[in-house]
Amino acid sequence: MTTDELERLLAQQPVALLHRLARGRVHRQFRAGKRRLIELLLQHSSHNRAGLESDLQALLEARQSQSASSAQRSQYPLPITRKKATPQTPVPALSEPAISLTGWLEGIGVPEPQPFVPDPWQTDALSALSEIDVVISVPTGSGKTYVAIEAARRAMEDNRTVIYTSPLKALSNTKYTEFSRLFGPDKVGILTGDRQEHSQAPLLIMTTEILRNLLYDAASGEIDVRLDTLGLVILDESQYIADRERGVVWEETIIFCPSQAKLLLLSASIGNPQDIADWLTSIRPTACRLVRHSKRTVPLRAGYLHPNGRLTPLFRTLGIPYGHPTHLHPEAKRLFLEYEEETLPSGRSRR
Amino acid sequence: MPPSIHPVDLVTALRHKQLTPAIVFLTSRRACDEAMEAFDHAELVLPPVRQDAIGTALERVIAQYPSIAEHPLIPIVQRIGVAAHHAGHLPSWKIAIEELMRQGHLDAVFATTTLAAGVDFPARTVVITQSSIRKSRDFTDLTIGEVQQIAGRAGRRGKDHVGFAVITPSPYIDLSVLTKGLTGQPEAIDSQFTISYPMVLNLLKAHPHEHIQGILAKSFAQFQLNQRAELLERKLDLLHTQLEPFGPRVCTDWITQWQTFDHVRRHRPARHQTHRSESPEIAVRLPFLTPGRVVGLHKGRGIVLRQYRSKGQKNSMLTMLRPDGAVTECPVTSVREVYDRTYDCAEMATYPWCSAETFDRLSEQLEDLPPRLPILPILASSPVDTLPDAVVQSLGDFPCPTCSSRTACQKDFPTASRLRQEQQRHTKSIQALRASLWHRFQERVNVLQTFGYLTSTAQLTEDGEWARLIRIDHSLLITELIRAEAFTGADPSLLAGIMASLAHDDDRPGAFPRISAGLSSLLRQVRKLAESLAPHEDPPLLRADVAALAERWVAEPTLTWIGLCRLTTMAEGDIYRLLARTIEFLSQLQTLKGTHPSLADSAAEALTLIRRGVLEELP
Ligand SMILES: Nc1ncnc2c1ncn2[C@@H]1O[C@H](COP(=O)(O)OP(=O)(O)OP(=O)(O)O)[C@@H](O)[C@H]1O
Ligand SMILES: [Mg+2]
Numbered sequence: 001m002t003t004d005e006l007e008r009l010l011a012q013q014p015v016a017l018l019h020r021l022a023r024g025r026v027h028r029q030f031r032a033g034k035r036r037l038i039e040l041l042l043q044h045s046s047h048n049r050a051g052l053e054s055d056l057q058a059l060l061e062a063r064q065s066q067s068a069s070s071a072q073r074s075q076y077p078l079p080i081t082r083k084k085a086t087p088q089t090p091v092p093a094l095s096e097p098a099i100s101l102t103g104w105l106e107g108i109g110v111p112e113p114q115p116f117v118p119d120p121w122q123t124d125a126l127s128a129l130s131e132i133d134v135v136i137s138v139p140t141g142s143g144k145t146y147v148a149i150e151a152a153r154r155a156m157e158d159n160r161t162v163i164y165t166s167p168l169k170a171l172s173n174t175k176y177t178e179f180s181r182l183f184g185p186d187k188v189g190i191l192t193g194d195r196q197e198h199s200q201a202p203l204l205i206m207t208t209e210i211l212r213n214l215l216y217d218a219a220s221g222e223i224d225v226r227l228d229t230l231g232l233v234i235l236d237e238s239q240y241i242a243d244r245e246r247g248v249v250w251e252e253t254i255i256f257c258p259s260q261a262k263l264l265l266l267s268a269s270i271g272n273p274q275d276i277a278d279w280l281t282s283i284r285p286t287a288c289r290l291v292r293h294s295k296r297t298v299p300l301r302a303g304y305l306h307p308n309g310r311l312t313p314l315f316r317t318l319g320i321p322y323g324h325p326t327h328l329h330p331e332a333k334r335l336f337l338e339y340e341e342e343t344l345p346s347g348r349s350r351r
Numbered sequence: 352m353p354p355s356i357h358p359v360d361l362v363t364a365l366r367h368k369q370l371t372p373a374i375v376f377l378t379s380r381r382a383c384d385e386a387m388e389a390f391d392h393a394e395l396v397l398p399p400v401r402q403d404a405i406g407t408a409l410e411r412v413i414a415q416y417p418s419i420a421e422h423p424l425i426p427i428v429q430r431i432g433v434a435a436h437h438a439g440h441l442p443s444w445k446i447a448i449e450e451l452m453r454q455g456h457l458d459a460v461f462a463t464t465t466l467a468a469g470v471d472f473p474a475r476t477v478v479i480t481q482s483s484i485r486k487s488r489d490f491t492d493l494t495i496g497e498v499q500q501i502a503g504r505a506g507r508r509g510k511d512h513v514g515f516a517v518i519t520p521s522p523y524i525d526l527s528v529l530t531k532g533l534t535g536q537p538e539a540i541d542s543q544f545t546i547s548y549p550m551v552l553n554l555l556k557a558h559p560h561e562h563i564q565g566i567l568a569k570s571f572a573q574f575q576l577n578q579r580a581e582l583l584e585r586k587l588d589l590l591h592t593q594l595e596p597f598g599p600r601v602c603t604d605w606i607t608q609w610q611t612f613d614h615v616r617r618h619r620p621a622r623h624q625t626h627r628s629e630s631p632e633i634a635v636r637l638p639f640l641t642p643g644r645v646v647g648l649h650k651g652r653g654i655v656l657r658q659y660r661s662k663g664q665k666n667s668m669l670t671m672l673r674p675d676g677a678v679t680e681c682p683v684t685s686v687r688e689v690y691d692r693t694y695d696c697a698e699m700a701t702y703p704w705c706s707a708e709t710f711d712r713l714s715e716q717l718e719d720l721p722p723r724l725p726i727l728p729i730l731a732s733s734p735v736d737t738l739p740d741a742v743v744q745s746l747g748d749f750p751c752p753t754c755s756s757r758t759a760c761q762k763d764f765p766t767a768s769r770l771r772q773e774q775q776r777h778t779k780s781i782q783a784l785r786a787s788l789w790h791r792f793q794e795r796v797n798v799l800q801t802f803g804y805l806t807s808t809a810q811l812t813e814d815g816e817w818a819r820l821i822r823i824d825h826s827l828l829i830t831e832l833i834r835a836e837a838f839t840g841a842d843p844s845l846l847a848g849i850m851a852s853l854a855h856d857d858d859r860p861g862a863f864p865r866i867s868a869g870l871s872s873l874l875r876q877v878r879k880l881a882e883s884l885a886p887h888e889d890p891p892l893l894r895a896d897v898a899a900l901a902e903r904w905v906a907e908p909t910l911t912w913i914g915l916c917r918l919t920t921m922a923e924g925d926i927y928r929l930l931a932r933t934i935e936f937l938s939q940l941q942t943l944k945g946t947h948p949s950l951a952d953s954a955a956e957a958l959t960l961i962r963r964g965v966l967e968e969l970p
Contacts, residue, residue, distance in 0.1 A: 016527070107512050108369050108475075114509070140503025141473055169931075170442060174449070213822055219557035239496070241571065242540035251544055255569045268500055271539035279574040294536075298506030298514045302533055305478070305519040307356040309364050314518060314530070325530040339520050343354055 001053055003042065009056070010038045017059055021052065098316040098329050104301060121291050122147050125264075128289040129232075130154070133263040133280050137273035137292045144266040148234050149182065151264055156187070156202050160231025165208040165253070167240045175236075176205050208235065212249050215256040230261040238265040241276070259285045269294055304332035306339065355480060355521040358386040359393045362433060362459050365476060366395070370515055371458040373476035374504055378523060379485075380922070383435040383461040387424060390431050397432045397458075405429045405456045412450055416443035418912065418965045432458040439922030441965060455510075464493075464501060473507040476515040482528035492525065496540075498532025544572030544788070548888075549826050551795045552804060552811060552819035560809040567788040580784040583777045590774045597767040600756045606767050609760045612751045637667060639689050639727060642705065643696030643713075645720065646671075647688030648681065652720065654694065654713050656704040658683075670704055676714045678703050691725040721882050798887050802831070817946040821939050825853050827888045828881050829936075833943075837876055838950050843957035844906035845870050846940070846950075847933055849877060850957075851901030852893045854932035861920040863896030870902050871895065900926065901933050905960045912964045930966055934958060 001009070010018065011034070018037045045052040118126075125134050125147050136144055152162045164179070166172050169192050176190045189198030191206040206214075211233070218227050233253075241250040257263055263280065267273065273292050280288035302314035312331040321327040356364075358375075365371050377383050396402075406429055413420045422444060428434045434457055436448045451457050452472045460474070464484050479501060483490040493501075506514020518529055554563055567573060602608045637658065640646065644655045653671035656678070660667050666682040673679055694716050696705050703710055751757055799805040804815035811819065818830040832838065838846060848870045866874075874895055881890040896919075904915055916923055940947075940954035 019525075105368060109512055110510055111512055140500055141506065141508055143508065170445065173442070173446070209822075216553040216557070216819075216822070220553065221557070239540060242543060244543050247543035248545050248547075248550075251542065251570050251572065252550070254571075255566065268496070268503070269537045270496060271537050275539070275575070275578075276571070279571050282574065283569040296503075296506070296514075297508050298511055300502060300505060300514050300516060300533075302502075303515055303517040305356060305361070305364065305517050307354070307520065309356065309360050311364060311368060311517070314516075314533075320533050322534050325527065325534045328530065336520065336526055343520075343522055 006049075006053065006056075007038060007042065010041065013056075013060075017063070020059060021055055096316075098331075099313050099318050101312060104303065104313040104318060118146065118150075119143065119297075121293060122150075125289070125291045126150055126154075128291070129262055129264060132286040133265075133284055133288040135238075135265045135267070135273055135277045135280065135288060135290050135292075137267045137270055137276075137290070139269050139294060139296050142293075142297050144236070145178075148236065148264065148266060149179070151232055151234065151262075152179075152203055153183070155231040155262075156183070158231060159229070160202075161229050162203045162232045162234065163211055163230065164203065164205045164234040164236065165211050166205070166236045167208060167243075167246065168237075169207060171236070172205050172207060179203060179205065208240070208246075208249050208253055212253050212256070215253065218258075219256060227258055230258055232262050232264065233257050234264045234266065236266045237268070238276075239267040239270050242270075254280070255283065257284075263288075304329070304335065306335045310335065356519050358389040358433075358461070359395065361478065361519065362390075362431075363395055365478075365517075366458060370476040370517065372452065372455065372474045373459045373478055373517075374472075374474045375459055375461045375478040376464050376480060376501060377461055378463075378481045378521065380437045380439045380463055383437050383463060384439075386461045387427060387433070387435045390427050390433060393431060396430050401432060401456070402429050405432065405451065408451055408454055408456055409447060412443075412447040416446070416968055418968055419444050419447055428457070432456065433461070434459075435461045437461075437463040437924070438928070439924045441923050441927055443965070443968070444924075464497075473504050473514075475505065475507065475511050476517055477502060477505040478517045478519055479529060480519055480521045481523050482525040483523060490523075492528045493532055494538055495532045495535040496537035498529060499537055502533060542570065542572035542575050544570050546788070546791045546795050547826070548795060548799060548804075549819060549822040551792065551799060552815055553822075555796075555805065555809055556811055556816075556819055563792060564789050567792060570788065573788055576784045576787065580781045583781050583784070587774060587777050587781070590770055590777070594767065594770050594774065597763055597770070600760065601750070601754050605756070605760055606764065606771055608749075609751065609764050610768060612749045613764070615749070633666070633683055636683065636686065636689055640667075640669060640683060640686065641693070642698045643693045645690045645692045645694070645717075645724065646686045647690065648685055649687060652690075652717065653679070654696070654717055656696070657698055672703075672710070672713055672717060674717060676710075689727045691727040692720075723883050723885055725886050798827075802827070804830070817943055820942045823854075823936055823939055824856075825881075825888065825891050828877070828884055828891070829853065829939075831880055831884065832877060833947065833950065835876075835880065837873065837880075838953070841873065841953060843953050843960055844902045845873055846953050847905040847937065847957045847961060848898040848902035849873060850936040850940070851929055851933040852877070852895065852898035853891050854936050855894060855897045855929050856892060857925065858892060858894075859921075859925070861896070863921070864899050864903055864918040866895050866899035867902060867906075870898055874898060897921075897929055901930060901961075904930065905957055908960060908963070927965065930961055934961055934966075937961070 015034050015037065018034065018041065022037060022041055041052065119142075121136075121138065122143060125136055128134050129147075129151050136147065138144065148164065152164065155162050164175065166175060172190060172192055176188060180188045183203060186198065187201055187203055189201035189204045190196070191199055191204060191210050214227070235250065235253065238250060241247045243250075254263065263284065265276065265280075267276075270276075273290055277288045277290035300320055301318060302320060303311055304314045305311050312335065313329045314332050315321050316327045316329050361375065362371075365373050375386070377386065397405075409425065409429070418441060419425075424435065424444075428448075428451070434448045434451070436445055448457070448460060449472045452460055452474065460472075464481075479498075481493075483492050484497070502514075502516040505516050516533065518524075518526070520526070554566065558566060597606070599605070640655050640658050642655055642657055646653060646655060648671070651674060653673045656670040656672050658667055658669055666684055669681055669683055669686070671679050671681060694713055696709055696713060699705050705713070751760070754760070796805060796809055799815070800807060800809070803812055804818050806812055814830070814834060818826070821829050823829070832849075838849075841849075845867075848866075852874060874893065878890075878893055881893060884890070900915070900919055900921070903918065904910060916926060919926070921929075937954045937958050941951050941958065944951040
């Protein structure tokens with residue numbers, strides 16, 4: 001391919017593809033416009049043109065086979081079984097007028113204090129937990145802590161000990177304060193890599209690494225009495241199982257968790273919580289219950305704030321148009337395009 | 352128009368629309384600090400009642416953590432009701448800000464995205480200014496899960512009817528990443544199971560070798576590998592049915608028979624078999640022998656300048672840069688080792704096949720190479736379609752030409768052979784998927800056997816018994832150092848310095864105190880050993896500067912926290928984290944009381960010395 005040919009081929013591609021090509025090749029390319037991006041790509045790959053060409057070819061092929069398979073799918077509509085997996089908020093047709101700023105801002109404020117009533121999913125999780133392991137995957141801020149606290153209380157009333165782990169020392173400390181306040185300081189202890197307090201308390205907070213080490217020692221015969229009476233192990237933020245460096249520690253902890261103790265995994269929304277539950281079912285003595293929902297308790301709205309201080313809704317709809325990332329508010333779209341124009345690196349309008 | 356909104360305007364706008372309290376996520380710590388500076392002379396002060404409330408709340412936290420009493424940000428926090436919260440701050444400061452936020456005293460907190468994971472303080476609004484985050488060294492786009500974790504901070508249950516995620520652009524934003532993130536389903540997560548040396552030792556301590564495969568099979572990693580294998584098995588079943596019409600004919604294995612026959616027929620007695628006859632082991636190496644690659648030759652090393660073929664030569668040739676700037680030609684067969692290291696080298700059409708600057712640079716780089724280099728693992732895969740060895744290579748031996756199913760074979764061969772190749776490929780993949788963890792475990796076992804932590808029957812040796820107690824990163828290096836008696840007689844400050852350099856994995860540059868001669872020479876020894884272990888364990892950064900910082904803190908008990916911070920440009924929060932990690936590492940050495948009493952004593956002493964001031968006060 002000559003440079004001209006390559007340049008023309010690149011120019012025919014969508015910017016998203018160019019960005020993918022640029023990844024790892026061109027530093028700081030986030031905001032570069034198309035023309036500039038092509039320039040940069042050619043410049044930065046002058047020593048490895050072949051690599052660029054073959055990557056481009058690969059991307060093109062991938063896209064082709066993707067569109068082919070999606071075309072196929074629409075041609076032969078398969079029986080769709082999990083249609084209502086997402087709670088799709090009704091999205092008004094694009095012909096309907098977009099929401100106004102006033103409408104978007106309506107309803108801000110503090111709700112009346114309500115008596116605390118546990119959500120159905122919380123009760124569900126708690127009652128399942130008396131028999132079997134539970135995996136909870138719900139959005140941030142839904143109230144996973146309530147389940148952890150109630151479950152811990154019940155286990156302690158039963159004279160069983162409880163271990164609560166979190167991935168971060170900061171989080172462990174917050175929970176230590178919170179739980180001490182709730183259950184009384186003599187009931188709660190903490191063990192992290194550099195801190196040990198009340199290590200004989202019935203409710204122990206620790207980092208996951210410490211628990212893993214405890215389990216190692218128990219397995220090799222240096223028995224720790226607390227493990228005999230262990231009734232519940234809570235793993236908070238267990239989406240960390242996918243952490244590059246530390247994820248393995250969560251797997252080890254779960255594999256070596258004593259069988260008489262129940263496991264409670266708390267996680268933010270992830271795409272495949274059923275896999276985690278199935279996995280637990282396959283290796284633990286009892287089945288595992290998955291408690292999952294993706295609806296936020298406090299509804300969310302998205303806005304766009306222009307650098308000149310202008311605020312507009314981000315989407316045409318009041319709430320988030322799940323599944324429709326392109327349903328942008330016309331005003332937000334216009335302002336963002338304007339922003340792109342003005343800040344384009346090649347536009348030299350600033351810096 | 353400015354590239355992004357001014358922090359003061361941002362807070363003003365949020366207040367005006369009653370969108371406070373808000374968490375503003377910024378790209379870097381520096382951006383957070385600069386945002387705070389922007390409020391230095393700002394007019395938007397809080398009414399006195401609220402200022403007083405912040406004052407009282409702060410006093411309560413300060414009573415618990417005196418180290419933040421003099422914090423330079425306090426006046427702005429109190430006057431304006433905004434704060435910064437990032438990893439450069441002391442944990443006590445972050446606790447104070449979180450407490451203020453939870454009690455609803457602040458209007459805005461400027462934070463980095465590290466905050467999004469885990470720490471528990473929601474707000475009415477989150478402001479997003481970026482669509483990518485720095486992971487190790489590169490910027491990567493936020494995943495859907497990450498965007499939702501960030502947006503999830505908006506809207507406090509019981510305190511808000513609705514939450515708001517407000518996007519305001521900065522020069523690093525890609526709007527589509529964010530809109531997809533807000534409207535999409537979070538990604539599926541994958542296992543990141545790795546097998547470490549301490550894991551192997553601890554497993555073998557507790558379980559007989561033959562049970563280990565069963566234990567590994569319980570991992571989420573294996574669960575997911577099995578899922579993939581099942582998918583392939585389903586494909587395999589399908590292939591099986593597709594292959595049915597091509598079942599046994601006159602020959603049972605007619606596909607192989609026809610393939611061999613066809614091959615021989617086409618390549619009839621080749622008269623000159625000279626060119627292009629590299630053995631498969633050599634052939635698989637060729638793609639790696641590109642300009643800039645470091646290789647080991649019979650004598651010393653060299654950097655490849657170009658690969659070429661010349662007439663009359665059986666093998667591909669290499670032009671090599673050798674030590675002292677010599678340029679030599681050699682056949683690829685003389686390459687003994689292909690190292691996992693390349694340098695930039697743009698090939699040119701004329702001698703010496705790269706530019707003069709490149710040539711000089713490469714010559715220098717060649718001289719500076721460490722004595723041990725990781726070897727590139729090149730799998731000499733035997734391609735599926737190579738012919739069986741003892742094939743009879745004469746046409747007369749084949750029944751095909753006169754066979755009754757000849758035409759059928761000829762017609763079906765392309766399809767049948769493609770299907771069969773696919774079948775073989777899948778079968779291989781399935782085997783690999785099912786056994787890969789076990790193989791990785793065995794690899795580790797082999798290394799531990801070589802080093803003498805395990806016996807040939809995979810029992811823990813005397814050294815293995817204590818080495819399994821070291822369960823931190825770089826465990827092999829640490830246990831090897833202990834065996835090499837590198838720490839014998841090392842006083843607590845030296846030990847702390849070394850542990851700090853092992854524990855610290857951040858390459859942020861900075862200015863640091865001078866290192867003592869003793870620590871410097873010990874560190875040199877550690878570095879040498881780390882390099883020699885490189886094929887088995889990634890070497891740590893081993894920064895002398897952070898080592899010196901930890902050493903000073905332990906060696907000078909009168910040094911105050913402020914005094915320590917003045918010795919370096921490292922942020923307070925980073926120093927704290929460095930020392931906290933050092934404590935973790937030292938604690939592991941302390942567990943070796945039984946076998947290495949003097950080392951454990953020294954570690955214990957270091958721990959007592961390190962835990963003072965801020966490090967004692969903090970949770
Ligand atoms: N059933 C309920 N009714 C009203 N409020 C609740 C209920 N359950 C929990 N909450 C409140 O919701 C808030 C958020 O809960 P929590 O911190 O447990 O969330 P989370 O699910 O752990 O989120 P994260 O992913 O951030 O850890 C808390 O203030 C809690 O008191
Ligand atoms: Mg939580």
